Amino acid sequence: MTRRVAPILFVVAVLVGGGPVAAENPTAAPAPAFNADVRPIFQAYCTECHGEAAKPKAGLDLRLRRLVLKGGESGPAIVAGMPRESLLLKRVTSGEMPPGKKKLSATQIEMLQRWVAAGAPVETTEPESLATGFTITDADRGYWAFQPIVRPPMAGAYLSDPAIANPIDRFLLAKLKAADLTFAPPADRTTLIRRVSFDLTGLPPAPEEIDHFVHDRSPDAYEKLIERLLSSPHYGERWGRHWLDVAGYADSEGGLPADPVRTNAWKYRDYVVRSFNSDKPFDQFICEQFAGDEMVKTPYAHLPPADLDKFIATGFLPLAPDPTGGAG
Template sequence: MSGQLQHTKSVRFTDADLAFFEKNIRPVLITSCYEWHSVEADKLKAGLALDAWAALLKGKPEESLLIASLRHDDPDLKMPPEKHGGKLSDAVIANFVEWVKRGVPMPEGQSVAAQQKMKARMDHWAFKPVQDSPAPVVKNANWPLMEVDRFVLAELENKGLAPVADAEPAALLRRVHLDLTGLPPTAEQVQAFLAAPSESRIEAVIDELMKSPQFGERWGRHWLDVARYAESSGKETDFAYPQAWRHRDYVIKAFNADMPFDQFIREQIAGDLFAARDDKQRAELLIATGFLAIGPKSHIEKNPLQFEMDVVDEQIDTVSQAFLGMTMACARCHDHKYDPVSQRDYYALVGIFRSTDTKFGTIKVIQNNNPSTLVALPAVAEQPDALKPLSPRERSRLETAIAKSAAHIAELTKNREFASAQFVRTRLRLETNRAHLAAYEEDGTPKQFVTCMLERERPRGTALLLRGDLPVPIPEASTHAEGLRPRR
């Protein structure tokens, strides 16, 4: 955040003030003070915490007790004490005097010691850049066919193991078929391969299988498990997502087309933001974002904001697990206990996802307090239809049923029978038939819709919520999403 930062009691610090703290004060506090005077200390000495601005106010910096202790003016109050390095240099003490004159500027919100702990977690190997590792030296230099084989063989040799013998041709063919398509070879395929087994022949079989539709179905399923694919909402009430299947087909198509993985990721997270060469590609990009829209939802929730925040939380959880191998949703209520993810990081992401409109397509009926529309696709998008054309006879039947149900609802309403089982059944039948009829053009041609995500016209930020509870916002810690998502 540029400019000025909002602090307790409306005190504001400039970027220059905060830079002074980072350059001249923080390093000294870390090396000489935080072990005994921080909220992270095992035992807080003298009841004084120097790593949080609000806590430092309790130490009365305006009375210069901090400076007096640094100067060792009081024999009973010396920081640091002699056994821990003794008095700081005059230049360092002068910086602390200037710091106090500036109003003790330091980053608001999270304690500085906690920030240091967060930075220390970044030293874990999982958060460091990927580097090439030289292939290990192995004893059996004749076995590896490529560099990756050396890593496998080195681990086997470390455990006193050796590779097994090559598989028999029939077993090799079966393994290849099961690995690539999930289906065993037919008797005819086995006989054809065994008639002339060879390395070039098995390579041809692999190429053939990877071009088959079953390859995308087999390997796309692994991704759909990661993407928590389902065609209904689950949770307390289970409502169907009528267009979720389009995302399933998108994944299968992506695997069969050997789509680059980085493109696969970007399209699913932000496909609605990419430029498209035509309506067909625009439809495919929207379908890709169904990845974020198809997750489980608590449609029975009566608070719209709570529902929205729960949907966003589920989206953040899915994205972090699928692409980062982390459970960032822990930071909804507190800083992550193990990974370098703070609540501020989490709510910055909340601002991004709240700036995105989730279109999952459920009708408003009893127990569904949070319905959603779908996005219509133009006919020129050339997407497959999910429904058969509606005949004039079927349209007439639907219209008659709708009129009959509407009249029945009006009668039950007049008699104030809102809570009756008959009212509930009739209302459900009415809304279902209306939704069915609305899925067709006047001539009976099925309309095409898509479950997807769309960028909102205006970004929407959010406050950092204490323990993740809606009634307890901290306005001064608000984050905003503007500028964080790429624009078309």
């Protein structure tokens, strides 16, 4: 969690992931596809019996699109383009399948209906055969989250523009140029220290801090200012709040009018603040919150602060509103 990039990464994550993407045709959603939309439903509800077993029940294998069309002992599972004639849809709509209490949601059933109505499309050429048991296909391996992390090429425009101070400026300037705009002139030092201080700590600079920065003519004056603010305990308090918002942190249970107090929730809050202030690596920060208790060796008595923090980090897991109360 490199401090210098934490604010930038947070803003980029919010901008990139924070809103819906408009379809080209707002009146018609794209047809579901087998690998992306349908097979995950089958994997969650069906293929343990109808595909992964050495002998699929009723001879029905739902792991590939062509096998769904082929069907089993009762005939084709679906009729492409004809959802009302598709046996599989009749079974899941009636609640007959899957057996037990775990049923498909209305949204999932609607997804299957749209897929069949669109002709049951599939994105890629399917393999000739599948091994018995749980199978990882090429489509699974191609999922975006499993791809190697690469550094994308930088935009080549405006390399020599004097306004470019860092790589991000190249992307910003490209958008501004397209609108016949350019960067605003550099801020004066009084404005700059106020902006930086509010950004990194949420607090205004003291008058003496402004005066010192304005009159500091050393070439690294700005860098020294940034380092001082990043070293402030208020940095973690300011930027830790963004993570606490994402995690759903609250000091009470929620869900009921009584709203019982979570007496120890503050320990997780302080853990987050400490993590930001210590510049903890982001992968470690995530692992501790999901499985910190598994990262500590027994015995658990007299734990050093670093190991105790790993236990406290798992306070992330029960942060959702809990109407049963009393979680502490």
